[in-house]
Amino acid sequence: xxxMTQSPSSLSASVGxxxxxxxxxSQSIGSYLSWYQxxxxxxxxxxxxxxxxxxxxVPSRFSGSGSGTDFTLTITNLQPEDFATYYCQQSxxxxxFGPGTKVEIK
Amino acid sequence: xxxxxxSGGGLAQPGxxxxxxxxxxxxxxxxxxxxxVRQAPGKGLEWxxxxxxxxxxxxxxxxxxxxFTISRDNAQNSLYLQMNNLxxxxxxxxxxxxxxxxxMTVTGSPYGMDVWGQGTxxxxxx
Numbered sequence: 001x002x003x004m005t006q007s008p009s010s011l012s013a014s015v016g017x018x019x020x021x022x023x024x025x026s027q028s029i030g031s032y033l034s035w036y037q038x039x040x041x042x043x044x045x046x047x048x049x050x051x052x053x054x055x056x057x058v059p060s061r062f063s064g065s066g067s068g069t070d071f072t073l074t075i076t077n078l079q080p081e082d083f084a085t086y087y088c089q090q091s092x093x094x095x096x097f098g099p100g101t102k103v104e105i106k
Numbered sequence: 107x108x109x110x111x112x113s114g115g116g117l118a119q120p121g122x123x124x125x126x127x128x129x130x131x132x133x134x135x136x137x138x139x140x141x142x143v144r145q146a147p148g149k150g151l152e153w154x155x156x157x158x159x160x161x162x163x164x165x166x167x168x169x170x171x172x173x174f175t176i177s178r179d180n181a182q183n184s185l186y187l188q189m190n191n192l193x194x195x196x197x198x199x200x201x202x203x204x205x206x207x208x209x210m211t212v213t214g215s216p217y218g219m220d221v222w223g224q225g226t227x228x229x230x231x232x
Contacts (some may be wrong), residue, residue, distance in 0.1 A: 001168065030216070031216055032214060032215070032216040033216070034216075034217075034218030034219070036151070036218075036219075038151070043201055043222035043223065043224055043225065044143075044151060044201075044203075044219075044222055045222075046206065046218045046219060046220045048218075049206060049216060049217045049218035049220075050216040050217060050218075051216070055206075055218070055220065085150075087150065087151050089151075089153070089218070089219075091214060091215050091216060091217075091218065092214055093213060093214065094153070094156065094165045094167070094212075094213065095141065095143075095153035095156060095165075096153060097143075097150060097151040097152065097153055098150075099150050100150040100151070
């Protein structure tokens with residue numbers, strides 16, 4: 001099974017900051033990596049698919065990069081509505097989610 | 107509007123069964139792979155199971171393999187999760203979600219899950 005790790009597990013940031021979240025797969029998954037945002041009491045929302053493709057309707061301040069085993073989600077100019085938990089997910093072999101990264105207000 | 111609506115959750119004793127349903131109006135359900143994802147209270151997302159658009163491909167997380175069965179009825183635009191021999195650790199909010207693109211294989215697709223339901227709650231307790 002493919003295991004996913006994320007770092008950090010949480011972070012504090014201010015509006016306007018640039019935030020980077022890292023996701024690592026236990027084996028190469030090519031570009032079979034998606035990122036989701038989840039707010040309390042809400043279903044997850046797809047942000048990025050195929051490692052770097054922005055889902056329709058998602059602001060361009062979100063971007064993804066990486067391939068193989070190491071991936072990043074970057075949020076530039078952090079907005080109040082971006083405070084949430086972010087999950088990576090591999091879809092190379094079945095599916096696995098990372099443990100999540102909570103982005104909190106500093 | 108593309109949406110997914112889960113139902114069938116509730117309270118069950120350990121060892122008992124529940125069947126979850128997910129209705130998918132508003133899109134061509136027949137063409138999309140579907141997934142079940144759960145979230146235990148205060149915890150992260152856990153993938154449970156996936157089924158291809160034509161039911162030819164089925165995959166399960168190790169934690170539910172042999173106990174849960176995913177299925178679909180394309181004529182009814184519905185997805186199901188039969189959960190047998192429930193355990194306390196199966197307590198969670200269960201979401202259904204659809205593949206972003208149609209006709210993908212269940213074992214590998216880079217496109218993610220683009221539409222999610224609001225979830226149905228399963229509580230396993232004695």
